[in-house]
Amino acid sequence: MHYQTQSWGGYMAPRNMSVDPLERIQKLASENAVVIFSMSTCCMCHAIKRLFCGMGVNPTVYELDEDPRGKDMEKALMRLLGSSSAVPVVFIGGKLVGAMDRVMASHINGTLVPLLKEAGALWL
């Protein structure tokens, strides 16, 4: 698991400030095969992380409560998901998969593993 606390260097900061949170989310999501937006205090996030680790996947985790722009991103995610809880959210291969229920449903119905393989997160 990779924990990313700062994805941009200091000199890039001014340009960063004007980036729309949703755009930032999309950018971060497309950088790695499996991206999880989480919060360090959230136990459901912990569960989802353990799910991927249990499958042998190495997800990239962004803790929103440790990110200076976390609040905005949290709001953007809430709008994106249409739910009151922003985290956990999983992106695989840059595409939104969803929250815990969607991830689990796709795992049970057998669509998660092929998706992971396609994104290069899993080898047989």
Added chain:
Amino acid sequence: MYLMDRDDANSRNHSRFSDLGELDHPTGFPHDDAVDLSRNSIYNMKHDDVSIVSNINLGGLNSSIEIGVGEGVEVDARPLMFQKDAGVVTVASSAPLGNGNFENWAESVIADSQQTDTSTDVENDDKTQFRGAHHGTIVVVDSMDHSKRTGDQKTLRRLAQNREAARKSRLRKKAYVQQLENSRLKLTQLEQELQRARQQGVFVATGYSGDQIHPLGGNEGQFKLLLSSLIHGGPSHFYEAIVRKLPRAFVLCACLQLTEFHCSLISLLMTMFSGALAFDMDYARWLDEHQRLINELRCAVNSNMADNDLRLLVDGVMTHYDEVFRLKSLGAKSDAFHMLSGMWKTPAERCFMWLGGFRSSELLKILGNNLEPLTDHQLMGICNLQQSSQQAEDALSQGMEALQQSLAETLSSTPLGPAGGSGNVADYMGQMATSMGKLATLENFLHQADLLRQQTLQQMHRILTTRQAARALIVINDYLSRLRALSSLWLARPRD
């Protein structure tokens, strides 16, 4: 001089009191508030004595109400003031009117005594005392010397006071009747509510047409139905006893109090138990229906029914499973801890339960052995399903562990122990608030666990053929039934 001769009191008690009874029933019956009642005094009229006992608290339902002759008169005895006025002693109460003053009662009684011509005997006594001030609160003493001089004045005053007393008692009667009306209205409203609830209860009983009724309303309806039958069936003998022993006034009083008591009891019980009890009842009914469907399926499989018909039955069972998950989600919303406790399951089931229900991976393991012949594709599908459900279960379990750890950390974040007891209240409140938030995620975990169970069943249904699915459902049911039977045997086992 207003006196009550002991002997006269004896014989005239009844008539006097019955006069009183006509004037007003329990005077100044403050029904607005049961607590009010406790602040009033009761005049205890015994057979052989007119005793005035003050400050007996009615104190709600539990207090014993002393009634003498058969008419209970409740009068407010506030601090009494005595005036000596030219040989006439009147007892003036400082209490506001309309609350049944001692003065008025005494005067009504005395007025009657005047009318029934007993006063002559009484007046002739030199020094007589107002008897029966057992508790020593009220003593009215006359002064014989002035009586003849002020005879006419006394009569006039008495008449005036009679009129006054009659007026006041009319007012009190009006107020009392008003209270009765209000309470009757309340009763009818309650009855209507129960009627509605009964109808709702019928809906739930006849079928799971859950989309037509608000589900929670259905649960509440059931519960109200249960309660109403308890109330109507249960303490009727209690009511009869009251009716027989107490005078009408007190029966009304008791009924009104009980109605209010029942209203609050019902609402209290509903808020406390509606979630847990409602779910238990719904689940029991669901289980019966499930057994019936499975038995039907069993017959169908044994009789080699055609696939199309069999599919209908299988789909029926699957839809019925969706129903239990719906009930569980409702139950979790009203009482997540009850769902997690598994008290709605039998002991053995409860022991081996996982996050509020059965463990899908376990069931799939059992199925694996009982489902052959399976094609390779199917076998792989079932194996993958078992593996993925296992992984999901582990993930959720670890999440729950993290939750427990986090909660422990939060609750111990401010100092514990003898020295830490005097900590900052703000810190404590903050701690509790955070903990509450953490507990809220418990519901989410329960929800995810149920989703997992539901999706596992659905995936299993997808992988298997109709006949295999039918067998699978029967196998699952038989296994769980054995577990339940084991519970019963265990509970009934002989102990030394």
